[in-house]
Amino acid sequence: MRISELSTRAGVPVATIKFYLREGLLHEGVRTSATQATYDDTHLQRLRIIRALIGSGVSVAESGRVLAALDDPPAEAHRLLGMAHAAVLPNVDGEIDTAEAERLVEGLGWRPGMCDDAVLTGVARALQGLEQAGFAVPAEVMPVYLDSIRAIARAEIAGVPTESAEAAVRYVVLGSVLVEPLLLALRRVAEQVASAERFVASD
């Protein structure tokens, strides 16, 4: 198909497709002449992933890195997540102390060297944000966070498809990024449900 058909089928303006091509998010079509190229279903599928990523709040630059991880998966399975996570974590400038974060994530089964520094730094920064605002997670709530998050992660990793490397890569890379909005959205609903259960007189 030509670019205009790709545009209408994906619901993405031609100018925007060109933009994604320029940015390297979308692979080029097959050139049939100096001013013509044809696109196929891989482009359509890719466009859908791009839009899902960007629609999930992932920036164009981050999306590019996530897609690069999809295209060039590392040989070792356990490096996949690192790549996916690195893609969406902002570059760290300015050191931050991860000691408290390390102590916390031991409750997740973490031991030194078990994960990238970048994700650990992410925990440290989140803790810093809370502290800065003068907000403290109650002592009885934090263990619930740790246990629940651990259960989530274990189920996710247990669910990694093994029928093909490609399916595994897709699952890990997209899952770690695209599921985030779902979990946050579910938490908001669950909070309101729990609040209703606690504070609203039964009717």
Next chain:
Amino acid sequence: MRISELSTRAGVPVATIKFYLREGLLHEGVRTSATQATYDDTHLQRLRIIRALIGSGVSVAESGRVLAALDDPPAEAHRLLGMAHAAVLPNVDGEIDTAEAERLVEGLGWRPGMCDDAVLTGVARALQGLEQAGFAVPAEVMPVYLDSIRAIARAEIAGVPTESAEAAVRYVVLGSVLVEPLLLALRRVAEQVASAERFVASD
């Protein structure tokens, strides 16, 4: 204290403080003359919250709404979360079918009318993003999401402090927003830990 002292103590440039004043995120100081005002610890504390919110990825506009919720809490406790959530949810333009989302959140204990439409729409949009990308949460993983998220929400709501209305408001409003980055960061660590447990030969 004067604005320059507030600036150095909070680590926020004077120009930025003026910007927050203009945007209504920070309340005005007490005017002592036509060109002078004094600020106190409430301003310092507020600035820290503002920075924590903005540093957590909340936009200036959203932060303004979160802070407004802090300042003018609704009379009924169960409306608090709705306000906090509404503050960080983007305005919906374009209808979306929430039927599938509703079916899903029944697993959280949700029943019709138990929460704002906006948060339900958030679930629907998250699901739409996943579907668009051709990503499906495995059937055995979704129940874990629901159970874990429900446990989290219940612990959080059970932890609402009751010693003062102000403490409760702070906890609910800031907690629902500022804890998000922590949960996502913890999930990334937990995923890498689970991945290491599954894919890395024990050493």
Next chain:
DNA sequence: CATAATGGATAGCACTACTATCGAAGTCAA
């Protein structure tokens, strides 16, 4: 009284995610 700080207003800047326009080259129906 000279220097510095402040408030208030306005303008500018860097970045992001597009969007619009243009000219040369190519396609396709009549």
Next chain:
DNA sequence: TTGACTTCGATAGTAGTGCTATCCATTATG
């Protein structure tokens, strides 16, 4: 073959966001 239409590639422009810089009249302050 003609002529409208499409495409490519490049370049430039736009809207929104989160500051940042400058200016000026008006106060403090040493």
